[in-house]
Amino acid sequence: MPNEGSYEAALERSNKIQADIESGKTEGYTMLTGDRPTGRLHLGHYFGTIRERVRLQDLGVKTNIVIADYQVITDRDTTEHIRDNVYNMVMDYLACGIDPEKTMIFTHSAVPAENQLMLPFLSLVSKSELERNPTVKAEQEASGHTLTGLLLTYPVHQACDILFCKGNIVPVGRDQLPHIEITDKIGRRFNERFNAKVFPEVAGLLTSTPLLPGLDGRKMSKSYGNAISLCMTEEETAKLIKKSKTDSERNITFDPENRPGVSALLTTAGICTGRDPKEIADEIGMGGAGQLKRYTTEAVNTYFAPIRERRHKYENDLPYIQDVLHEGNRKAQEVADKTLEEVREAMGMMY
Numbered sequence: 156m157p158n159e160g161s162y163e164a165a166l167e168r169s170n171k172i173q174a175d176i177e178s179g180k181t182e183g184y185t186m187l188t189g190d191r192p193t194g195r196l197h198l199g200h201y202f203g204t205i206r207e208r209v210r211l212q213d214l215g216v217k218t219n220i221v222i223a224d225y226q227v228i229t230d231r232d233t234t235e236h237i238r239d240n241v242y243n244m245v246m247d248y249l250a251c252g253i254d255p256e257k258t259m260i261f262t263h264s265a266v267p268a269e270n271q272l273m274l275p276f277l278s279l280v281s282k283s284e285l286e287r288n289p290t291v292k293a294e295q296e297a298s299g300h301t302l303t304g305l306l307l308t309y310p311v312h313q314a315c316d317i318l319f320c321k322g323n324i325v326p327v328g329r330d331q332l333p334h335i336e337i338t339d340k341i342g343r344r345f346n347e348r349f350n351a352k353v354f355p356e357v358a359g360l361l362t363s364t365p366l367l368p369g370l371d372g373r374k375m376s377k378s379y380g381n382a383i384s385l386c387m388t389e390e391e392t393a394k395l396i397k398k399s400k401t402d403s404e405r406n407i408t409f410d411p412e413n414r415p416g417v418s419a420l421l422t423t424a425g426i427c428t429g430r431d432p433k434e435i436a437d438e439i440g441m442g443g444a445g446q447l448k449r450y451t452t453e454a455v456n457t458y459f460a461p462i463r464e465r466r467h468k469y470e471n472d473l474p475y476i477q478d479v480l481h482e483g484n485r486k487a488q489e490v491a492d493k494t495l496e497e498v499r500e501a502m503g504m505m506y
Contacts, residue, residue: 165332169361172324181215186360187322189221192240193231196247197382198455199367199375202426207326207362209252216324218258219487220248221316225263225270229306230298245476247385250466255479259320261487262480263312268491269319275498276311276318279344280337285310289333314338319491323355326362335359351501353494368422370399372415383423386466389456396420396452401444409436417444420451427454 176184188208190200212218222241227234245260253260263270285291288310295302305312310333317325317338325335335357342354368374369381376382381399383392401416409432411418421432424447428435439446469476499505 162329162332165335165359166361168358172358172360176211176214176216179215181217184324185217185219185320185322185355186211186324186326187219187221187317187320188326189223189316190244191223191226192237192244193227194240194377195243195384195386197375197377197384198423199369199382201251201385202364202367203328203362204326205248205251205253207360207364208258211326211360212254212257213252219320219322220253220258220260222260222262223316225305226309226312229303229309230294230300241480242473242476243386245480246466246469249469249476249479250385250462255483259486259490260479260483262484263316265484266319266487266491268488268495269315270312271495272315272319272491272498273308273311275345275502276314276341277308279341279348280311282307284337288337289330310334310337311341314341317357318342318354319494320487321355321494323357324360325357327359328362328366332359345498345501349501351497353497353501364426367426368411368415368419370396370416370419370423372411372419381419383455385459385462388463389460392455392459393452396448396455399448401447405443406441407436407439407443407447409433417447420447424451424454427451427458 172184175181186208188204190196196205208218208220222244224234224237224241227237241262248258248260249255285307291302291306291309294306294309298306300306313334314337316322318341325338327335339357342357345354346352366374369376369379370383371379371381373379373381377384383395387395399416399420401420402414404414404417407417407421408414409418409421411422417436418432421436424430424435425432435450439450496505
């Protein structure tokens with residue numbers, strides 16, 4: 156038997172949940188996931204999480220997506236462009252197949268009852284538990300900021316996101332499992348302390364999709380200029396791929412460690428075509444970087460053509476995008492009010 160807190164145990168739980176969902180046993184599963192509106196969504200977001208959200212939604216899992224606007228200020232000094240980023244995020248979701256009739260899309264700042272859960276939840280965790288969280292440490296190092304109260308309590312805010320809607324599955328990569336663990340801990344501690352059954356057990360749904368690197372082999376990030384955004388046109392995509400750095404060796408081989416630029420293009424082409432990057436490399440061979448870039452451009456543009464077509468429709472209908480968000484926020488507030496009432500009742504705070 157794997158240790159309860161181990162990766163193996165998390166993987167075992169994840170596989171069981173996946174098997175349930177695949178066999179149609181979706182009742183009892185509620186999924187919560189989300190994104191920070193700090194810029195445009197890119198291919199890494201799509202293959203890393205959005206495609207999985209659409210799959211779960213279409214299989215009948217109750218799905219919820221938070222646009223974490225409050226979390227922008229964990230490590231940023233400004234909220235400039237945030238409204239534009241939020242609207243564009245909704246356009247991307249819908250273009251990729253998220254259905255607002257099946258999935259609740261909402262923003263942090265519009266759901267005060269959800270954020271109110273922060274107060275009781277903060278009483279259930281210690282400062283050292285928060286400081287040990289890998290994301291808190293990584294974000295602080297990356298931003299160079301002093302540790303703000305909001306960044307320190309970031310894992311608790313995530314717990315509010317998940318638990319307010321009684322979320323019990325969260326699609327994550329292995330590195331995000333500590334967030335799931337602290338959320339589950341907060342829910343269990345609340346139930347135990349107040350002798351109530353308000354919150355469910357929470358499990359990470361581990362994604363098997365390999366991490367898609369940026370065009371230069373580094374982590375895909377808009378700030379590095381190595382990300383293909385979902386909102387880019389075919390021409391913009393071609394231009395970005397064309398100017399991506401490869402190396403002087405003509406023969407194309409898949410070698411992520413020694414040839415990061417070439418291998419990143421092969422990985423991108425592979426994930427868009429469903430082919431093995433090594434197979435693509437063997438096929439191009441002495442065709443060189445030029446042929447590789449043309450192949451990758453065609454693979455990306457072919458895959459995303461229908462998504463871009465749908466997105467273009469939404470770009471010209473901002474009132475509809477606003478309606479989707481307003482309705483999602485309304486539903487989320489309704490859910491949050493109900494959960495907050497249960498929390499206050501458990502705590503004896505109904506007056």
